[in-house]
Amino acid sequence: MISLRPLVPLxxxxxxxxxxxxxxxxxxxxxxxxxERLTVCAPREMGPLVTRDREKPGFEIExxxxxASRMGLTITVTQNAAMNREYNPTNWRISRANCRVIVGGIxxxxxxxxxxxxxxxxxxxxxxxxxxxxxxWPPESVAFAPGTFSLDRVALAQSLIRAGVDALPxxxxxxxxxxxxxxxxxSAITESTIAAAHFDTSEFSLSPVPNGPAATGLxxxxxxxxxxxxxxxxxxxxxxxxxxxxxKLAENYGLTVR
Numbered sequence: 588m589i590s591l592r593p594l595v596p597l598x599x600x601x602x603x604x605x606x607x608x609x610x611x612x613x614x615x616x617x618x619x620x621x622x623e624r625l626t627v628c629a630p631r632e633m634g635p636l637v638t639r640d641r642e643k644p645g646f647e648i649e650x651x652x653x654x655a656s657r658m659g660l661t662i663t664v665t666q667n668a669a670m671n672r673e674y675n676p677t678n679w680r681i682s683r684a685n686c687r688v689i690v691g692g693i694x695x696x697x698x699x700x701x702x703x704x705x706x707x708x709x710x711x712x713x714x715x716x717x718x719x720x721x722x723x724w725p726p727e728s729v730a731f732a733p734g735t736f737s738l739d740r741v742a743l744a745q746s747l748i749r750a751g752v753d754a755l756p757x758x759x760x761x762x763x764x765x766x767x768x769x770x771x772x773x774s775a776i777t778e779s780t781i782a783a784a785h786f787d788t789s790e791f792s793l794s795p796v797p798n799g800p801a802a803t804g805l806x807x808x809x810x811x812x813x814x815x816x817x818x819x820x821x822x823x824x825x826x827x828x829x830x831x832x833x834x835k836l837a838e839n840y841g842l843t844v845r
Contacts, residue, residue: 613812615814623660624663626686627686628681629670629690630666647691647807650833653832665686696803703808703811706820707804713795716774716792727751731755732759732762733777738800742799780805784840
């Protein structure tokens with residue numbers, strides 16, 4: 588009797604391919620191109636990436652606006668307060684009806700990619716050591732204000748423990764700035780784009796936390812399945828990076844593209 592077992596994997600593969608042929612095609616770029624408008628969800632305030640200043644709306648908003656313009660589109664931004672409270676896309680209560688692209692410090696990591704399609708990173712973000720004057724690492728203690736960015740706090744804590752540094756949590760970055768102003772602290776750790784927005788390098792020294800967690804990329808987020816739209820944005824961002832536009836926009840906000 589002839590065994591059919593060797594044919595089972597082939598049959599399964601054929602069934603999968605047959606099923607995929609019935610999935611709806613990705614018309615995301617075609618839809619947006621026809622509408623000539625790209626809807627965007629962003630936090631209310633996440634300087635310097637997103638701000639409330641009409642003249643300087645934030646690095647990510649300006650970058651997205653320039654990219655959209657080159658794609659023949661305009662953008663409409665909807666602000667979402669939930670995005671300021673926590674980095675958790677599942678709790679932001681947004682959908683395709685609200686926006687087709689999501690900005691506001693979207694991390695290029697495994698968890699984000701499980702929820703969204705992401706562009707190639709256009710900027711790096713990392714834990715930054717901020718201090719005044721001459722200072723040697725490690726200090727005895729540092730003030731700590733993480734913001735809402737989803738950097739690895741556990742890895743940072745482990746790094747500080749190994750270095751023998753005590754972390755003194757502060758409620759937000761405004762408290763951090765005030766503590767420096769009042770002379771209450773001389774050393775702090777926060778996220779790099781937050782540090783760039785709040786601390787003048789003529790007065791403060793900013794550098795990556797020695798032996799700290801690796802930097803992660805920031806990306807624009809798209810809904811799963813909007814692959815053609817994401818690819819179009821990726822191609823446009825690559826052009827903007829190549830001609831120096833990304834670096835120029837970043838410089839306007841005290842950021843450095845590496």
